[in-house]
Amino acid sequence: AGLAGPVTPYHFGFLIGPRINAGGRISDAALGSRLLTLDDTGEAEAIAERLDELNRDRQVMEANMLQEAEAEAYAEYGDGSGASVIVTAHEKWHPGIVGLIAARLKEKFKRPAFAIAFDPNGKGTGSGRSINGFDMGKMVRAAVDEGLLVKGGGHAMAAGLTVERDKLGRLRGFFSERAEKTVAALVANETLKIDGAIGASGATIDLIDRLETAGPYGSGHSQPIFAIPAHRVRDSRIVGEKHVKVTLEAMDGARLDGIAFRAADTQLGNLLLNSRGANLHVAGSLGDNHYQGSRRVQLRVMDGAIAR
Structure with missing residues (x-):
């Protein structure tokens, strides 16, 4: 993709990685794996250019979605200080980017956060990111057991879910009640470990x-x-x-x-x-x-x- 010099962890983390991921997020997930296994320089350059284009498209989508998500979060939760879990949703979001939006919301509000993209049929595909010390996967599995989610799962720091539109309000309430005490304690005692x-x-x-x-x-x-x-x-x-x-x-x-x-x-x-x-x-x-x-x-x- 036009990189000069040796490929370092910096390149993979900040330059190459997002471009390879862009195919899976908004287009063809096979593009990245094909690029990494090709011997044909011409075909590799063509795929690299396509992935670079997709990454630019992803950046524009992400910026627009994040602006909408932050506006919804402020409207729903104010500055976020009284919230235990941030849940945002929209009918026109791309489901491949909701994980990035959840991560940005988590960073901004210092709370577990979800972003959910609803399709025209009212089925939402969502992704969540958590803060240290709060098991998000456990909370999502509990919501499945309560019948609030079509499906869902994950681990302590991240989770995915599928929810029907008419259950979003109940889901917000369930997450808020489930996380309230733990998140409040974590935020009150937030520390950064120095090595x-x-x-x-x-x-x-x-x-x-x-x-x-x-x-x-x-x-x-x-x-x-x-x-x-x-x-x-x-x-x-x-x-x-x-x-x-x-x-x-x-x-x-x-x-x-x-x-x-x-x-x-x-x-x-x-x-x-x-x-x-x-x-x-x-x-x-x-x-x-x-x-x-x-x-x-x-x-x-x-x-x-x-x-x-």
Whole structure:
């Protein structure tokens, strides 16, 4: 797909992966597997171009769906602070993208979240994403036992379901009651586990490579989280409409670039944007960023606080 240089975990995670997945989400799931097994360069390039086109289409659909889902969530739950589970639904959503929408809602509201796409016959296909400590799969299976779902299942952090339109209201009530006490306790005691502390000068490509040898990371084996203590915010700005890019500077002058994804309208984003020249404690995971042929260390910013 026009990538130069060696294929790294960064390419798979942020460039190649979404394009391969786009076929299965909104078109032909076989395109990705065919691409990875082809020896014919010409055919491979044609499929890669098709997947790149599908990924652009998926991005547009996702942006529109997310805007509608957030509007519905605000209308139904306000700022979300009083909700235990966020449930959104729409008749015109693409069922292959609802999982992405659920993940975005979970990140925004810090609550378990579902997005459901209804077809013209009133049957909804939904996907959910949970927060650490709440077993979403167990809740969905309980809803099946109650007769509220046509079918459903999953694991602690994610679930899928099929629901009839006329049972959506009862399902919302069931989820809310089932999750209320557990989610309230989890949110009240929300913490970010820090694995270590590091300064800008210690965040090197060599360290990134060493961390990658301990992967792959995922559920049950999360990527290490580092604290970057008392670094000055040399610069911060919005990029790509919703992301916040920041440059941190240590007392010795060493700098570290970071990005807080989809944070422009969040407390974290406001902190970064309004703290230029101030010292912050920042936490996040380390990765690399490929830009114009160079490879640089980048911090994925997950939390921050004023250094006092």
